[in-house]
Amino acid sequence: MLKELKILNFATIEDLTVEFRPGLNVLTGETGAGKSIIIDALNLILGGRADTDSIRTGEDAATVSALFDVREQKTLQILSDLGIEMRDTQLVIKRIISHGDKNRAYLNGSNATVSNLAKVGGQMVDIHGQHDHQTLLHPENHVDLLDLHGKTMEKRREFTVAYGEYQSQMRELEKMLQSERDRLQREDLLSFQIKEIDGANLAADEEDALKMERNKLRHSEKLxxxxxxAQNLITDADGSMLELLGSVNNELSPLAKIDASLEKQVERGRTAYYEIQELSEExxxxxxxxxxxxxxxxxxxxxLAEINGLKRKYGVDVAAVLAYREKIAAELESISSYQERLASIKEGLLKLEILVGQIAVALAEKRERSAVELKKKVEKELREL
Structure with missing residues (x-):
């Protein structure tokens, strides 16, 4: 509640204190008596635009202060959030406009910004006149007032959530329909690539084996x-390796009977002979x-040319090509489920459309009843004024 308004050197007012009491307070007077100046001063307290032209002629500054009795919890919470100390329910808002210095604003003696004045003042004062702050006359406020009066805010939030989900699903549907051509082209491409890779029947170790076989065929004559x-030197030629090893063994074998310590060497000679003989057979x-x-x-x-062609397209080696095949197979499966996804979205949209309609009808009916009640209450208040 506004209890007192002090105006000093503002417009044509030199020094004025206006006290307000509970109930209706009426300011009357002829045109030019200063009624609108009082409203302008109050508007300044509420964060309105400051103009140095409002300073009384011949004065350096204009000061407006207002005393409020604050009991509404929302306003007290805003003041607390702003760090304004409230020792009791009294709040003093002060605004100073000067020619030279920066304009100043205060909340209970603490420096404040103009936006903070507006934030606090907007909760306590609603000016109904030919200017701003006309809550009832601003169409953008009507729905809020109606829902607050009819206690339909929760139903309104319910509608907002449902309609928001409906819009989201509709955008998803439009996106899917717009990308239909690209989807079909992508599906054809992936199907072709999978068919090409599968048709090659790749094996992870096949390429290395083929290269070894190719190298052997290319050098078969040399091999x-x-x-x-080598075979001739081992077995066929006069003085072949096997023949010489046989002679060595013939010489060594009798010696082991003379000196048992040579048995090991004799055995190695026999082993060498058998190893070379086995090598010859291999x-x-x-x-x-x-x-x-x-x-x-x-x-x-x-x-190999077929494998290299696939490698150029899909990966650096056969393993990479096979990994790519698994990747695009998963993508193709996802694309192939397009119709299922499309049907699911359409079904969901139908359910949401019904839900949104039901909420909208319920909300509209409650608002209609609330509007009739609110109209009667406003008219009653105006008649009493």
């Missing part, structure tokens, strides 16, 4: 000649396996 020569088998096949070499080259 054959070199192993034949080389002979290997030579028989060497067969140059131009058709097989061409087959290998074609297969």
């Amino acid at each position: 054959h000649q070199a192993i034949e020569q 080389l002979r088998a290997y030579v028989r396996s060497i067969e140059f096949s131009p058709s097989r070499l061409e087959e290998i080259e074609d297969r």
Whole structure:
């Protein structure tokens, strides 16, 4: 409640104190008596625009202060949030306008910003006139006033949440429909890539095995000649390795009977002979396996070319290509579920549309009843004034 308003050197007022009492207080007088100046001074306290032209002629500054009795909890909470100390229910708001110095504002003696004055004052005073602060005459305030009166704020919040979800789902649906062409193209591409990779029937270790076989085929003649020569030295030529080792063993064997300490060396000689003999047999088998096949070499080259083509497209090696295949398979599965997702969104939208409609109807009915009641109450208050 506004209890007192003090005005000093503001407009045409030199020094004025106006006291207010509970109930209706009426300021009357002829045009030019200063009624609007009092309202302008009060507006200044509420954070209104300060103009040095409002300073009384010949004075350096104008001062307006107001004493309020504050008991409303919301206002007290705002003051607490601003760090304003309230020893009791008394609040003094003061505003000073000067020509030279910076304009100043205070809340209970503490420096305050103009926006803070507006924040506090807006909770305590509502000026109904030809200017600002006309809550009832501002259409943007009507719905809030109606919902506060009819206690439909919770139903309004319920509608806001439901309608917000409906809009979100509608945007998702529009996005999916707009991307339909891109989705189909992507689905075709992924299907083709999977088919191409699967058609190659890749194995992780196949490439290395093919390269080894290709190298063997390319150098088959050289391998054959070199192993034949080695085989000749081991077994076939006069003075071959096996022949010489046989002679060595023949010389050593009797010596072990003379000196048992030579038994170990004799055994090693026999082992060397058998090892070389086994080597000879393995080389002979290997030579028989060497067969140059131009058709097989061409087959290998074609297969490696196919693998390299896939590597250029999908990965640095076969393992990377196979990993890429798994990745796009998962993406394709996601894309393939498009119709299911689309149907799910449409079903959800239908349910939300029904829900939003039900809430809207309930809210509208309550507002209509509240509007009738509020109209009667406002008219009654105006008649009493």
